[in-house]
Amino acid sequence: MDTIVCLKQVVDPELPQWDFAIDPATKRQVRMGKPLVISTYDENALELALQLKEKTGGKVTALTLGPQGEVKDAVRLALAMGADEAVVIDDPQSPQRLAADKASVLAAAIKRIGRFDLVLTGCESADWVERAMAPFLAEALGAACVTFISRAESRDGALSVRRTSEEGFQTVDVRLPAVLSVTSDEAIRPRLPKVKDIMAAMRKPVANWTRADLGAEDAGGAKGVEVKDVSIPERTTKVEFLEGEPAEQAEALVARLRALKIL
Amino acid sequence: MSITLLRGAIVLLMLTVAAGVSARKLWRVYRLIRLGDGPVPLQPIGRRLSHLVIEVIGHTKVFRRFSSGLLHLFIFWGFLVLLSTIIQVFGEAFVPGWTLPVIGREPWFVLLQDVFIVLVLIGVAMALYLRLVVRPWRLVTQDQFGAYLILGFITGIMTSLLLSRATGIALGHAGWAGGAIVSRAVAGWFEGISTPVIRGVFEAAWWVHIGIVLYFLTWIPEGKHLHLITLGPNVYFQKARPRGALAAVDIETAERLGASRAEDFTWKDNLDVFACMECGRCTEVCPASNTGKELDPRRLHTDLRKQLTAVGAQLLAEVPPDEIKRPALVGEVFSEAFLWQCLSCGACVEECPAGNDHIDKIVGMRRHLVMEEARLPENMEQALRSMEARGHPFRGAAVTRTAWTAGVQVKRLDQGATAEWLLWVGCAAALNERNHPSMRALVSLLHAAGMDFGILGDAEVCTGDPARRIGNEYLFQTMAKQNIATLGRFGVRRIVTICPHCYNTFKNEYPQFGGQYEVWHHTQLLARLLEEGRLRPNGSLRTAVTFHDPCYLGRHNGEYDAPRRVLGAIPGISTVEMAQCRDKAFCCGAGGGLYWFEDRTGERVSHARTRHVAATGAQIVATACPFCTLMLEDAAAATNATARPVDIAELLAQSMGPGA
Structure with a gap:
């Protein structure tokens, strides 16, 4: 099964809260000097792709769109984890772009890569949480789409996937080619590369393309979606003392929690 | 054929057979040892020889247990002195009445031989008392049969020697007997017994x-x-690199990373396992063994010896690799838990009378687990991933690297400032708020002393120490090279750091990659500044303090006094030592990368250490390592202990009074 995994590099979502800043000019998170990592769910998607490859064979291609100088570590990690090759689409503007805009470029790249059975993405990016990439890609590629999957099993050339929904799990049979967005599961915890794989990754092929190579014109940002404003939510702490005997305090506490819709 | 000739012939035959059997067995041991590779460090001969004399002849390590040391000294020195009597006895087989030339008839020498016969017998009696009455754990869990057999041999050799000397005197053919007061006294017992009987006994x-x-x-x-x-050879060939340094691996050329088979260790590691006398002192002091965990540094050596012997025999017989019968060294002989419980605190190494290094072997097997199999406890894995992604091992840290500098005047080299000294903060101090007061105190002291120093700020990344101890040599080397480049870019030559792990890495490990710096631990620099009168504490603290020695400052780098000198300079402080202090100190539980993962089997190491602190009655446990501070703080909170950890810098700053 040939799989293409879309990996996005984001500012480390685990940075301390007070290290988070917004650039008022671009209305985007400040990236300068911050550690960059592969977005959490994207790494799960890569792990799932590698496990499917181990069971059914085929090839795994890591695809990423970003400022070329910034994505080297992400690409090396993906190759060290076991991706066979990588494609980087150089786009210095990508941190400013939203899913709709980027999906067309990624779809063009996927078409150029050619043969694929499966395209995997994370179910949401750790920075913008749009949750829209998989459907956009499926639309552009004319492929089936299942979102929020945590497990996938190959069955006679098709795929049986477990989808997480609000009610619980759904098992969905999906025809290939398909685009799936991946959540998390104990079974797809991203592997730690072995040192010999890290060394081998240095010799794996990485293709560097530009937007122009893919015929994607820079439409100047928004495609139907525009970010008007962003702000960091303000957190305030209020302390309230409940008076009375313990029994009365407990009753008052329950009443307060109910009023706050916590209970 | 004369009696003498026949006797000589028989003894010669016996000697040839025994020496042949012994040599054959030794040759086999030698070949097993040489299955390992690695350099043979003969130089520097002078230092190695003096070390050999001090440790072996002087018994410095053996005397860490006094009574064991004394009895072993009697037996060992007796063995050296009485080699002369053995030579004499063999000489007598060929020439009746023969003694060593020159000194053999000297009264003082004969007396010396007699005295040591008695001392060896006293040593054996002490050993029996120790084994049968005192019964320390380390001895009752040993190969007891072998131990009693050897004591039996020694007793037999000594009593037969004494009897043959005494009867020789009684028979009147010992012209050398002048100084032999003990042998003469025993000869007195044979007065009145007929000559043929005495001859028979002789x-x-x-x-x-x-x-x-x-x-x-x-x-x-x-x-x-x-x-x-x-x-002897094992002590002579003791590793030349500093105690705190692990050996570097050439990742590019190494065929296998780490050790997963008996033959993957160096020849010196193999010599170690054949030098182990199973005394169990290593296990007796191991913080993991002492808190009910599986790790057993003695078993590390005895089991490696068994494996090397069994697998080595097949290798020497050139059994094809895939037909060699062997259990998995990592996973079966030594479980993964066994390997992940080591704190690399060096207590076992410090204690070992054979000069063995336990840490090298454990890290060797960890290297296999981490680099070849990518198998390690999840929290350790997260720490390593964090080091790669964020340059520090504290995943989920709530503060940034420079957060502690809020409200503090400190130069930032990464923002263009220059300074004579680099104050290296280290991740444990920078990224854990608990340690920020220590950092701020240190900065105020350095300012008070008029020091010219600055920090690297955001340009600082982890030294790589946790990766190296956990077994990811690749990541360590990547980070070491990155840091050496950074330090070079800022022209850093002198470093002072609050973290003994960073201190050890800069001082002992970066030179392996070309990074040479003058490195000071903050307690060393503070002691110096106090002695130069550049810091003058005036306020009195009036409190009882006990000092917890960090393993990587103390045992690994031999610095026990500087922190104590600083404490001694603070007015009003009374210091009280724990029973486990200085080179016998007990780890806080964070070493060896175990800050990020501690096996929950048995008692937590940090809780045990808190008990040692409580036994002193001190109100404060002074620390000199941000990891120790974190561990002892958590342990004190969890066990409701009264004594809380405070870094020495903070104690000193408190005594500086207003305006200091």
Whole structure:
């Protein structure tokens, strides 16, 4: 099964809260000097792709769109984890772009890569949480789409996937080619590369393309979606003392929690 | 054929057979040892020889247990002195009444021999008392049969020697007997006994003596008695690199990373396992063993010896690799838990009378687990991933690297400032708010002393120490090279750091990659500034303090005094030592990368250490390592202990009074 995994590099979502800043000019998170990592769910998607490859064979291609100088570590990690090759689409503007805009470029790249059975993405990016990439890609590629999957099993050339929904799990049979967005599961915890794989990754092929190579014109940002404003939510702490005997305090506490819709 | 000739011929035959058997066994041991590779460090001869004399002849390590040390000293020195009597006895086989030329008839020498016969017998009696009455754990869990057998041999050799000397005197053919006061006294017992009987006793004692000596000779190359032969070379060839440094691996060229088979260790590691006399002192002091965990540093050596012997035999017989019968070294012989419980605190290494290094072997097997199999406890894995992604091992840290500098005047080299000293903060101090007061105190002291210093700020990344101890040599080397480049870019030559782990890495490990710096631990610099009068504490603290030695400052770098000198300079402080202090200190539980993962089997190491602190009655446990501070703080909170950890810098700053 040939799989293409879309990996996005984001500012480390685990940075301390007070290290988070917004650039008022671009209305985007400040990236300068911050550690960059592969977005959490994207790494799960890569792990799932590698496990499917181990069971059914085929090839795994890591695809990423970003400022070329910034994505080297992400690409090396993906190759060290076991991706066979990588494609980087150089786009210095990508941190400013939203899913709709980027999906067309990624779809063009996927078409150029050619043969694929499966395209995997994370179910949401750790920075913008749009949750829209998989459907956009499926639309552009004319492929089936299942979102929020945590497990996938190959069955006679098709795929049986477990989808997480609000009610619980759904098992969905999906025809290939398909685009799936991946959540998390104990079974797809991203592997730690072995040192010999890290060394081998240095010799794996990485293709560097530009937007122009893919015929994607820079439409100047928004495609139907525009970010008007962003702000960091303000957190305030209020302390309230409940008076009375313990029994009365407990009753008052329950009443307060109910009023706050916590209970 | 004369009696003398016949006797000489028989003894010669016995000697040839015994020496042959012994040599054959030793040759085999030698070949097993040489299955390992690695350099043979003969230089510097002078330092190695003096070390050999001090440790072996001087028994410095053995004397860490006084009574064991004394009894072993009697037996060992007795062995050296009484080699002369063994030579004499063999000489007598060919020339009746023969003694060593020149000194053999000197009264003082004969007296010395007599005295040591008695001292060896006293040593054996002490050993029996220790084994039968005191029964320390480390001895009752040993190969007891072998131990009693060897004591039996020694007793036999000594009593037969004494009897043959005494009867020789009684028979009047010992012209050398002037100084032999003990032998003469025993000879007195034979007064009034007929000459043929005495002659019979003499002959019997003489043959028994030769027989046991020769049988013993064939027995030495087996088991723990081999240390008679291997210990000297093992001490001589002790690693030349500093105690705190692990050996570098050439990742590019290494065929296998780490050790997963008996033959993957160096020849010196193999010599170690044949030098182990199974005394169990390592296990007795191991913080993991002491808190009910599986790790057993003695078993590390005894089991490696068994594996090397069994697997080595097949390798030497050139059994094809895939037909060699062996259990998995990592996972079966030593469980993963066993390997992940080591704190690399060095207590075992410090204690070992054979000069063995336990840490190298454990890290060797960890290297295999981490680099070849990518198998390690999840929290350790997260720490390593965090080091790669964020440059520090504290995943989920709530503060940034420079958050502690809020409200503090400190130069930032990464923002263009220059300074004579680099104050290296280290991740444990920078990224854990608990340690920020220590950092701020240190900065205020350095300012008070008029020091010119700055920090690297955001340009600082982890030294790589946790990766190296956890076994990811690749990541360590990547980070080391990155840091060396950074330090070079800022022209750093002198470093002072609050973290003993960073201190050890800069001082002992970066030179392996070309990074040479003058490195000071903050307690060393503070002690110096106090002695130069550049810091003058005036306020009195009036409190009882006990000092917890960080393993990587103390045992790994030999610095026990600087922190104590700083504490001694603070007015009003009374210091009280824990029983486990200085080179016998007990780890806080964070070493070896175990800050990120501690096996929950048994008691937590940090809780045990908190008990040691409580036993002193001190109100404060002074620390000199941000990891120790974090561990002891958590442990004190969890066990409701009263004594809380405070870094020495903070204690000193508190005593500086207003305006200081």
